[in-house]
Each structure stands twice: as C-alpha cells, then as structure tokens.
Amino acid sequence: MAEAHQAVAFQFTVTPDGIDLHLCHEALRQIYLSALHSWKKRFIRFKNGVMTGVYPGSPSGLLVVVGGYMTYTKYANLDPTLGLFNKLTTHLPISKYITDDTQQIIGGMLIGTGVWITIIFVMRNVLKSLLSWHGWMYSRHGSLSIRTKIWLVLVKLFSGPKPMLYSFQSSLPRLPVPPVKHTVKRYLESVRPLMDDEQYKRMEALAKDFENNLGPKLQWYLKLKAFWASNYVSDWWEEYVYLRGRGPIMVNSNYYAMDFLYVFPTHLQAARAGNAIHSIMLYRRKLDRAQIKPLMVQNTIPMCSSQYERMFNTTRVPGVEEDTIQHVNESKHIVVYHKGRFYKVWMFYDGRLLLPREIEQQMERILADTSKPQSGEETLAALTAGDRVPWAKARTEFFSRGKNKQSLDAVEKAAFFVTLDDTEQRYEPDNPVQSLDSYAKSLLHGKCHDRWFDKSFNLIVFKNGTMGLNAEHTWADAPIVGHLWEQVLSMDPVKLGYTEEGHCRGKPHPNLPGPQRLQWDISEECQSVISSSLKVANALADDVDMHIFPFNNFGKGLIKKCKTSPDAFIQIALQLAHFRDKKKFCLTYEASMTRLFREGRTETVRSCTMQTCDFVRAMMDEKQTREEKLRLLKMAAEKHQDLYRMAMTGKGIDRHLFCLYVVSKYLGDDSAFLKEVLSEPWRLSTSQTPLQQIDLFDLKKHPEYVTSGGGFGPVADDGYGVSYIILGEDLINFHISSKHSSPETDSHRFGSHIKQAMLDILALFELDKKAIK
Structure with missing residues (x-):
C-alpha cells in the first residue's frame, strides 16, 4: 500500500554524458530527522542513566x-x-x-x-x-x-x-531467604485443612525428613545464590515457570484487560485505534525518559520498577527446549493485523510522533484495503497459539531467510502488535451475561490466529470501537500492564477526545506515506504446521468457559463499615462459594506482589486456611449463631491479612520451596517432599487487579468511567480461575474461567455462588439494623 516513490532516496541513470543522479530531498530529510530523533533518545537515556546512578x-x-x-x-x-x-x-x-x-x-x-x-x-x-x-x-x-x-x-x-522511574532500584533491599524450618512449618499449616489425619501424618513425616536432612544442604546453595543475585527467585521463576513451558501460552499464560464497562467514546474503529495507539506511544516516550513516577505505597515506600524495562519492543521467541525473550532498545513501528493481512505502520514522520488523527488515517487505509491475504498468511499467527516446539521448528525452517525473515523481524521488533478485529464486542445492558462472556473470550484467545500471542502485548480494537489488551506473561505481571492501560483509558475520552462525528481531533496528513504490507512466502509444508497449531489452539479455546459479571450490590464502602479488609472479605467469600459449588475445600492460590524488594515479582497467599474453613463450616451449619459466625469470620480475615503481609515481606512459602526444588534438580538430589509439593494442583487460582492510579479517575463525579478489569484462563483442568477488581465504593467486577470439559466446574454456577456468598457474609453484620438504630 505504501507509495513506492516515497521510499526511494535517490535514483540514477547512465547517459552518454555520465551518471545523472537524482536525489529525493524529502526522503533525505526524513532520514536526517530520523537520525536526529535517535540521537536525542540516546542522549536522554545517557542523562537518565547518570541521574539514576547518583540518586x-x-x-x-x-x-x-x-x-x-x-x-x-x-x-x-x-x-x-x-x-x-x-x-x-x-x-x-x-x-x-x-x-x-x-x-x-x-x-x-x-x-x-x-x-x-x-x-x-x-x-x-x-x-x-x-x-x-x-x-x-x-x-x-x-x-x-x-x-x-x-x-x-x-x-x-x-x-x-x-525520583524518576528507576531511581530507587539500587536502594531496594534484596529478597530474603526464609529459614527452611519456618517454611516447612507454614506449609504444613496450609495443607492441614485439605488432608485427613492419615494423609497429614504422612506429609508431616516427609516434611520433617526434608527439614532435617536434604533441606539444609539445598538452603546453603540458595543462600549463596541470594548473596550474589539481585533476586534469588525471579530469574528461575521466569525460566522454569514461563520460558520452559512447552504447551500453548494462549489461555494458559496470557491474560487480558478490558475497556470501559459503560462508556463507548466512539463507534469508529480507526478513530479508537488512533487515540489508543497515540496514548500508548506517549506512555512509551515517558517510559524511555524514565518520567513515569515510581509506584509508591502510601506515597512514600517505593516499589521495584524493573519489570517496566521490557514493556515495549519485546517478543517471546520460541525454542525447542526453552523460549527466550527478545528485546530491542528502539522500534519506530507497529504491526497491524486485519482480515488475515499484516501491515507495518511507521509511528514517526517529520521527526515526530504521529498525531491521533494521522494514526486514524493509517488505520482507515488498512480497513479500506480490499486485497486478499497471501497463501497461508491469514492463519499464520496460530503458530504462536499452539504448542511451542512445532512453532520453534517452523521458525527455524521456514522463517530464517528471505522475505519471511524480514516480515517476521518486522512483527517481532515492533513496538507492539495491533489487531483491528472484524467482530463487535461490548457490554450490552439488555444481554449482560452473554455479551461480557463473549467479549472476554475474544480478548483471551480471539479466533486463535488473529493475535500475535508472543508479543509483550496486543492492542485489540473491535469493529464497533470497543478495545482491550492481551498480554504475554513472561516479561512482567499484570499490574505493570495495568499501569499502562489506566493511562490509556484516562487519556482517550477526556484529554484526547473525539469530534462530533467520532473521529480523532485534528486533520489527516496530506503527504503521509501509507502502511507497508508485509510479504510472506509460506510453503504448503509450513501451512500444514500452521493448521496443526490452529487445531490445537481451537480445541483449547473452545474448552474455555468464561463468565464475567459486575457485582454492584455493594462494594468496598460497605465492607469497610464492617471493619474488614475488602480483599480478605472477597477471598473468604470465594472459599464459601467454592465449598457450596464443589462440597469440598481445595488448595487456593492468591497472587501477591514482592515488589518491595529488588526485581521482586509475585508470591502466593494460600487463602484456604484452617480459620477460613472453620468459618465456612459454620456458615453451612444452621445451628451456629450469628455471633459465632462473626467471631470466626474475624479470625479468618485476620489470618488472611497476616498471610498477605508475610507474602509481601519475603516470608512466603511457595517461591522458597520452588527454588529449593530447582537446586535439588541441579544437584541431582530428588526429594519426595518437594516433588509432592510442586505437583499439587491449584484448583482455585485467584488474583486481584489493583487500580493503581486512582487520581486518574474521578469515580464520584464520573462513575461511568469504570473499567471491567481483566482476567485469565483456568490453571487446573478441573478448577477455577478468578480475577476481580474493586472499583470505587460500590462496584466489584469478577472474571471467572473454567473448562467445559470438566464435569466438576461451571463458571456461571460458580458466579452465582460468589454473589450469594458475598451477600450472606454481609448479612452477618446487620448493617441495616445498625443504620435504623
């Protein structure tokens, strides 16, 4: 689509009088401006490095x-x-x-x-x-x-x-290695409610044997690593939990973020993409200049910012045994996918970032293109959705030379990936359940061939102007992507805005070169591999049972009146809901962050505790008094808060046990205790999506500007994945996932149990009666 003459800097012809050289001054001017932009960026990075180094x-x-x-x-x-x-x-x-x-x-x-x-x-x-x-x-x-x-x-x-974004990195403490004795003790405490007496005695014997024999040896090596490494967990966590996984990352690893729930700024797909892409590029510029304010607890206590480094210009590259993360320092283009075709779109012209209306102009050109996909091009991205080994082998065999290598480089070195989706998704008040479920599934996996799941994140803009993100998990955790997304949503309808017709503000550029269509030469053998990957991905996507619902009966405002932590309240409600759903307790994963330490990522809060189980049993017993239930609820909430604090302060269980297991494998010392611990399934995996930049959203004046949050796929074949976001004082959005193939799970059934559990727990406090008094 790009006009050919715009890409030519000079031409020459041989004449009897010699060589006649014709220079294209506009092309040379663009080269000069591009070089100037690059040198400015290098200087800023050097200056920021100096400022951060002496902070x-x-x-x-x-x-x-x-x-x-x-x-x-x-x-x-x-x-x-x-x-x-x-x-x-x-x-x-x-x-x-x-x-x-x-x-x-x-x-x-x-x-x-x-x-x-x-x-x-x-x-x-x-x-x-x-x-x-x-x-x-x-x-x-x-x-x-x-x-x-x-x-x-x-x-x-x-x-x-x-302080700048990375100012505190050298001042953050290192993640401490807990004593083996303490970790084993807390582990046994966490599994006690899930085992009968005989199972527990067996596990206790394994744990004590490990604590007295192999444990101290493994701990010595782990302490040695903690002395030398910035963080004794993060590199192994990235390698063994993410990069060495050989199954599909679609659904199993990647997660999504949704648009506003009730606000639809424009119906024009190209316009929404224009504002969103421009906002994302502005964020990248601030990130490159380290001008993003570091996240600080209570506006005083800094958190680690290292995960921001690979947000842009990053892709996961498949390998036969292990994937790698490829990151380039600078990328001036994005890649856009629409109806089976890939386009390279430059983000800079005249030495500056394209304005929203100019980006909309580029998207309009792509939407207006009537050319057909090349052979095999339409479903090419299915390679990133299937198993990793076939993709790794196909990448080496079919994409290591010629036009395929050039086009793949364009995709993998792009700032990020954009999909102009040809379906319509959004929250519909007349059909809230089906519309939100469909919207979530589309963001999580789409058609399995219309997102490049290896990219650090995909911006997905639907035909009706709704949008969302799909993010790869290896390079960072959800709060990092959430920080970017909050900035984009806050800028889009208010600061950037739209005209009455729904277009981005401003005017199209009269001389802007069009997008460049990527060229592929995909053989029949390669197409066969693509088809196999697509078959695997489709089976995985079809099995996902998603249910998203806004819980607006009450929010953190009423929960705080109960003098209870909102997170503890919700986690206990999830335990009650799960017991009513499956008539049993299960090992529960709640993600907590360890970013109070250098290069910290996550830790697990084991939310199913003895105290929580006691409360759930009391709720199921009609003979128990309200006062007794409240007493048990308070104990369960206090225990949950204590576990959360321990996880945040480096005293968690699971990362320590994980690293001990890795050391045992390096030494060739098998441990029956560690092997059993690491093989236990998380049948209830939960995560809170934090709203980190509350000042960006005035939900009191504009309660409609609330996002739906985000979610992820089920972790266990017979389990549930639950994500929730607490918005304002009166709204909590839940995202539930499971698998249709499991006879034990049903996301909609579990959602109804969550609603009822929330209401039943609140009813214990009798707030209405207190208000009357």
Missing part, C-alpha cells in the same frame, strides 16, 4: 557540595587535600606548571566530589536499611504508631526529591 544525589547537589567545600577551605586558608595533592604532583611531569591556586581548585574539586559520593553512598545504604523494615505493614488501618511515623519521615528524608 538520591543530583548534579546540582554536586555543585553545592564542591562549591561549599572549596569556599570553606579558601576562607579558612586550608589545603583541601591536607597536603596529599602536593605529594602527588611532585611525581607528575606537569607539576611545575601547576600553581598553588590551581592546586587548591583541583584539590577542592576532587575532595568535594569524594564527599558528595560518600554522602550518596551513606544515604542509599541508610535508605536500604530503612526499607528492609516492614513493621509499618502491621499498623492498624487509619492509625500509625510513633515508631512508624518516625520511620516514614526518615524514608522521605533519605529518598531525595523528584
């Missing part, structure tokens, strides 16, 4: 310290180096040219710089020590002890002014 110091602080030191020594008539510089200069061949004043200036600068570096070193290490204390997490909500208040003041004092 909490700054160049201005260097001038103050050096200037102050030199002024003091001059007026005090002191040698700033205490004679050291004089001794050194006697050994220099230029010593006779250095005057006393020059010596004093150079010496003052060197000593002042040394003092400045020492101050930075002290501040950074003091801050690291302060951040290693987590007693603040145990303060009651709304009240802080004197000790915690003093600690917060010291953290602010040593944090320095105006």
